[in-house]
Amino acid sequence: MQTSVNALYAASFMALIAVGLVLIFGVMGVVNFAHGELYMLGAYSVVYVFADQQLSFFFAVAVGLAFVGLLGLAMERVLFRPLRNNPLGGLIASIGLLLILQASVTLGFGVRMEHIPHPTQTSITIFGIEGVQITLQRLFVIIAAVVLLGGLWLFLTKTRFGWALRACAQDPEAAALQGISMNHTAQLAMFIGAALAGVAGALTAPLVRTYPYMGHSVIVTAFIIIIVGGLGSLEGAVVAAILYAFVHTFVTTFIDGVVADIVGLLLMLGVLIIRPTGLFGVNEKV
Secondary structure: OHHHHHHHHHHHHHHHHHHHHHHHHHHHOOOOOOHHHHHHHHHHHHHHHHHHOOOOHHHHHHHHHHHHHHHHHHHHHHHHOOOOOOHHHHHHHHHHHHHHHHHHHHHHHOOOOEOOOOOOOOEEEOOOOOOOEEEHHHHHHHHHHHHHHHHHHHHHHHOHHHHHHHHHHHOHHHHHHOOOOHHHHHHHHHHHHHHHHHHHHHHHHHHOOEOOOOHHHHHHHHHHHHHHHOOOOHHHHHHHHHHHHHHHHHHHHHOOHHHHHHHHHHHHHHHHHHOOOOOOOOOOOO
């Protein structure tokens, strides 16, 4: 039971990161390799605002969300929009930005690992079972993920802007013929996707090792999740995040972390052998 609770926490922040990456890819067709660094910048927002400036933790999370979201807007306008018809160029540009962001944080904060104090050390017992507990900090992450992903689902299914995003993801040319601006929808997708990565980093900053290269493992995990779930599928990203988190957490707990990484890759390979498009992916029509 305790391992299941831990896995639920891991699935929550993994889903935030993966859904943001899928949204950017679905609308813009860009494989954003700098997405892990957006997660890292969200964590460093908490380092600066909460740990260094001694301001409120939740204010620091809000700063991380806004700062990384605005950075996403700048990335779309400066990097990805000029390379919209050149997917390989966009991929290379994102790798270059990845290195720039890592170097910038290293110059500003150094390469040392930051240890952020927990906003609260309180733990609560789950289901009234003695020994099965979760800290309030991890509970914050789970609640935030449910609220944000639920809000995103309502936004995409109930609002005109959400319909525009989905239309551009399904058929950009048809959406343009209906008067939908690709520039505006790409900006919106980039802001939401980047903000989700930023808030994931900000919420988990007190629970993980914060250092300039922390985005490496995160982006690898995110790509495994979106491949398992199906490229372009938001529902698939959430389901795959839960599946991967539970498998990885249980194997780590009862066997070994390195073995868990191998099992995660084998899970991806197994899904691709059985269903090459992923769990929720669809075949492209020729």
